[in-house]
Amino acid sequence: MSGTRAVTRSIRLRPRYRQGPWRVAGPDEDAFTRTVGAVERLLETRSTPREVAVRKLHLVGAPEEFAEDALPSALGMESLAVRRYAASPDGASAAIESAGHPTEGEGVDVIVGLDAPSSEERRSGSATVGLLVEAREGLRLEGHLRVPGRHGSAPAAALVLARSASMIDELPRRPASIWLEFPGEVPAEWTDLWVARAAPGGWRSFAPAGDLGKDAATGLLSLVHQARQEWPNGTEGIVGVVEPTGATLLKLRESASDRSGAPPPEDVPGALIELPTGDVRWPVRLDAVSEGAYVPRASYLESLPARWRLLGATCGVCRAVTFPPRSRCRNCGRTDQLQPTELPRRGCTVAAVTTIAPGAQPTEFDPQVALLGAYSVVIVEVVPGVRVTAQVTDAIAGTIALGDRVDLELRRLYAMEGAWRYGLKAVPTDAVTRSAPARG
Ligand SMILES: [Zn+2]
Numbered sequence: 503m504s505g506t507r508a509v510t511r512s513i514r515l516r517p518r519y520r521q522g523p524w525r526v527a528g529p530d531e532d533a534f535t536r537t538v539g540a541v542e543r544l545l546e547t548r549s550t551p552r553e554v555a556v557r558k559l560h561l562v563g564a565p566e567e568f569a570e571d572a573l574p575s576a577l578g579m580e581s582l583a584v585r586r587y588a589a590s591p592d593g594a595s596a597a598i599e600s601a602g603h604p605t606e607g608e609g610v611d612v613i614v615g616l617d618a619p620s621s622e623e624r625r626s627g628s629a630t631v632g633l634l635v636e637a638r639e640g641l642r643l644e645g646h647l648r649v650p651g652r653h654g655s656a657p658a659a660a661l662v663l664a665r666s667a668s669m670i671d672e673l674p675r676r677p678a679s680i681w682l683e684f685p686g687e688v689p690a691e692w693t694d695l696w697v698a699r700a701a702p703g704g705w706r707s708f709a710p711a712g713d714l715g716k717d718a719a720t721g722l723l724s725l726v727h728q729a730r731q732e733w734p735n736g737t738e739g740i741v742g743v744v745e746p747t748g749a750t751l752l753k754l755r756e757s758a759s760d761r762s763g764a765p766p767p768e769d770v771p772g773a774l775i776e777l778p779t780g781d782v783r784w785p786v787r788l789d790a791v792s793e794g795a796y797v798p799r800a801s802y803l804e805s806l807p808a809r810w811r812l813l814g815a816t817c818g819v820c821r822a823v824t825f826p827p828r829s830r831c832r833n834c835g836r837t838d839q840l841q842p843t844e845l846p847r848r849g850c851t852v853a854a855v856t857t858i859a860p861g862a863q864p865t866e867f868d869p870q871v872a873l874l875g876a877y878s879v880v881i882v883e884v885v886p887g888v889r890v891t892a893q894v895t896d897a898i899a900g901t902i903a904l905g906d907r908v909d910l911e912l913r914r915l916y917a918m919e920g921a922w923r924y925g926l927k928a929v930p931t932d933a934v935t936r937s938a939p940a941r942g
Contacts, residue, residue: 507602507611508640510758511547512727515540515630518896520774525628529777529873530895530913533616534569535924537561538576538912540614540632546848547634555609556582560597562615563589563719569922575806576912576924578813578844589616591743591750594722595646598752601635602643610636615723631723633730638758641730644738645753651745666749670740677753679739681729683721722750729754775898778873799919809925810912812845812884825888847910849931850882853889857900866916867893878902880928882910892928907931 515536519528527536541559556579561568564586574582585600587593594615601611615631647669651662670677725741733739733756742751805826807813814825818839824832831840857878860871870877876899881891894902895913902908908928915925 506639506642507604507635507637508642508757509598509602509633509635509726509730510638510640511544511634512730513540513543513547513632514724514727515543515632517628518775519777521777521779525774526777527628528775528896528913529870530915530927532914532922533564534572534576535912535914536616536630537564537568537573537614540630541577541612544612544632544634555579556612557609558583558585558601558611560585560587560601560611560613562587562594562597562613562723564616572924576810578807578811589719591719591722591745592648594719595750595752598633598635598643598726599646601633604637608637610634613723615720617720629720629724631720631727633723633726640758641726641733641754641756643752644755647742647749647751647753649744649749649751651748662744662747662749666742666744666751669751673753675738677739678737679729679733681725681739681741682749682751683725683743722752726752726754729756775896796918797923802923807842812847812890812910812926814843814845814888815840816843823885823888825884825890845884845888847884847926849907850884850890850910850928852880852902852904852906852908852928853883854881855879855894855902855904866918870916875899880908882908882928884910890926892926894930895927896929902928902930 517525517527517531519526537559541556545556556577559573559582561570561584564570568586570584573584574580585597587597597613597615601613611634613631613633613635617628617630647666649662649666649669651665666682670680722741722743725743729737729739729741733754735756735758737756738754739756740751740753742749802809808826812825813827814823815827815831816823817831817834817836818841819836820831820834822831822833823843823845824830824840825845827840827842829840830837855878857876858867858871859876863871863877867877878894878897878899878901879891880894880902881889883889890910892908892910893915894908895911907930909931910926911929912924913927915923915927917923
């Protein structure tokens with residue numbers, strides 16, 4: 503089996519916010535926080551999270567200003583290598599090809615697809631897709647077809663469709679499953695034609711996957727995710743994205759029977775949080791300096807492991823956990839037996855909660871309150887004797903109660919000294935929306 507690398511885990515994270523009819527990323531999320539969240543969730547689906555080395559992180563569709571340098575600190579992987587790919591089906595397929603390419607060395611590759619950061623042109627739901635690739639059985643890339651087309655018009659799209667149908671026709675073995683996404687405005691009669699052309703070939707299923715999100719890069723990765731979730735062992739099939747300017751098709755084979763550890767592909771029901779239309783980012787100047795909780799940049803950077811990953815210190819003598827970590831055990835005072843420990847951040851119990859009404863917030867949260875109004879703050883007990891305070895996000899203010907469970911996730915806090923400051927916020931555990939796309 504050496505040399506065989508395949509997708510063995512996959513997730514699709516959907517944001518909790520809505521703007522008009524579309525799911526959009528929350529105002530305290532950006533490409534950095536969404537990437538960190540996706541990698542963490544993906545590694546948690548393994549039986550031995552964190553003990554595995556990530557060889558390379560393949561980023562599809564990350565914007566120019568992406569805070570790549572901060573990824574190793576946020577993920578606790580000091581030697582992490584990052585590769586970037588264009589926000590297009592070609593970029594997505596290049597990432598899958600590169601991650602699946604057999605090379606020497608242990609470890610996993612992670613692919614993260616982010617949809618386009620600008621919301622102006624987007625007319626579909628937002629999603630982050632994560633794929634884990636390793637030297638095991640799973641969903642394997644067997645081939646890559648690129649169907650060129652001309653720019654712009656519906657006839658060009660029809661040409662692409664016709665050409666993609668004949669390319670599939672030329673395959674030595676007929677695929678058992680074909681899922682294509684049509685992100686552009688492709689007239690129904692042309693897709694009908696495609697189906698008519700495909701049907702005589704005896705393929706078992708054809709799915710114009712309309713609900714996948716029309717951002718083409720995450721669209722293709724979403725199809726791979728969905729195939730990993732749903733294709734029975736042994737399935738050979740095609741997933742692809744057809745655009746007026748060409749089609750990208752992947753030939754895949756599912757060869758694993760064991761899917762234990764994969765998260766259930768479900769969308770948690772419940773109301774989405776409505777955002778005002780227009781730009782949803784905090785309306786702040788990055789050079790603004792808060793009069794409130796001013797933390798000098800040097801001490802902020804120094805304390806990142808504690809702030810971002812809840813890195814504390816466990817005493818080897820009395821087992822007490824000291825957080826934030828200090829050079830001395832808070833319980834027995836020993837200084838020579840402290841071991842760095844990442845404290846749990848999932849399903850923490852709310853021990854205290856308060857809601858901050860507009861006007862009562864520290865000044866660094868003014869822009870946030872102007873956009874979203876009141877917010878809640880909780881104290882959670884992460885391990886016995888260690889309590890952490892966090893702002894609640896992805897929830898309507900006042901809806902969190904004592905005893906509820908929250909996850910601590912990295913989000914934007916506020917701008918200070920010309921840059922965003924990030925930290926952990928509390929997300930209701932039930933609001934985590936891991937989902938496979940809904941099927942029509
Ligand atoms: Zn101790």
